[in-house]
Amino acid sequence: MYVGIGSKNPVKVKAVEEVIDDGKAVSLNVPSGVSEQPFSDEETRLGAINRAKAVVERGKVEIGIGLEGGVEEIDGQFFVCNWGAIADKNGTVHQAGGARFPLPDVIGEKLRKGEELGPIMSEYARIKEVNKKEGAIGIFTDGALDRKEMYVHIVKILIGQFKYYSKVKA
Numbered sequence: 001m002y003v004g005i006g007s008k009n010p011v012k013v014k015a016v017e018e019v020i021d022d023g024k025a026v027s028l029n030v031p032s033g034v035s036e037q038p039f040s041d042e043e044t045r046l047g048a049i050n051r052a053k054a055v056v057e058r059g060k061v062e063i064g065i066g067l068e069g070g071v072e073e074i075d076g077q078f079f080v081c082n083w084g085a086i087a088d089k090n091g092t093v094h095q096a097g098g099a100r101f102p103l104p105d106v107i108g109e110k111l112r113k114g115e116e117l118g119p120i121m122s123e124y125a126r127i128k129e130v131n132k133k134e135g136a137i138g139i140f141t142d143g144a145l146d147r148k149e150m151y152v153h154i155v156k157i158l159i160g161q162f163k164y165y166s167k168v169k170a
């Protein structure tokens with residue numbers, strides 16, 4: 001399957017490569033069409049869909065995948081949320097949501113001031129570009145689950161739906 005991923009972030013690219021059959025994905029820098037730091041499930045999901053569609057519109061690949069991270073406030077506490085979408089040239093789109101977990105208030109306060117989670121996490125964990133490594137989920141689970149593995153889960157749900165619904169339609 002010749003697949004494009006709408007990000008140059010290595011954790012997202014590796015997650016797609018790990019799941020697809022031939023193991024090779026084209027990575028493209030495409031706009032998400034939402035804020036750099038999405039602030040709700042809706043906005044994060046839309047960012048994933050926009051990225052997936054933008055990849056296909058570039059015309060290099062038949063199938064595009066968009067993965068987007070964001071935050072969602074529930075009862076005064078911020079949770080990291082993650083969404084993915086897969087799109088093909090015929091306009092088919094499938095979606096999937098991933099893990100969510102709470103962030104400490106000290107991080108929530110910085111998010112409220114308009115800072116982006118990636119840099120906040122790097123400062124908090126004292127790890128450069130932690131968003132391209134284990135990510136917030138790796139830090140707050142003591143390494144039990146890293147950001148790539150979290151996206152692998154989403155990509156499996158995306159590719160799985162794509163295959164299932166292609167068969168059903170045939």
Ligand SMILES: O=c1[nH]c(=O)c2ncn([C@@H]3O[C@H](COP(=O)(O)OP(=O)(O)OP(=O)(O)O)[C@@H](O)[C@H]3O)c2[nH]1
Pocket residue numbers: 006007008009012036037038067068069070080116117118119121130131132134135136137147
């Ligand atoms: O360290 C992190 N661990 C995570 O689990 C996580 N989830 C989201 N974010 C941050 O939320 C913003 C939008 O996310 P995002 O989808 O735009 O990702 P990104 O900016 O890292 O990649 P990309 O935009 O180049 O594809 C960015 O500031 C991300 O760093 C995370 N940071």
Ligand SMILES: [Mg+2]
Pocket residue numbers: 036
């Ligand atoms: Mg980003």
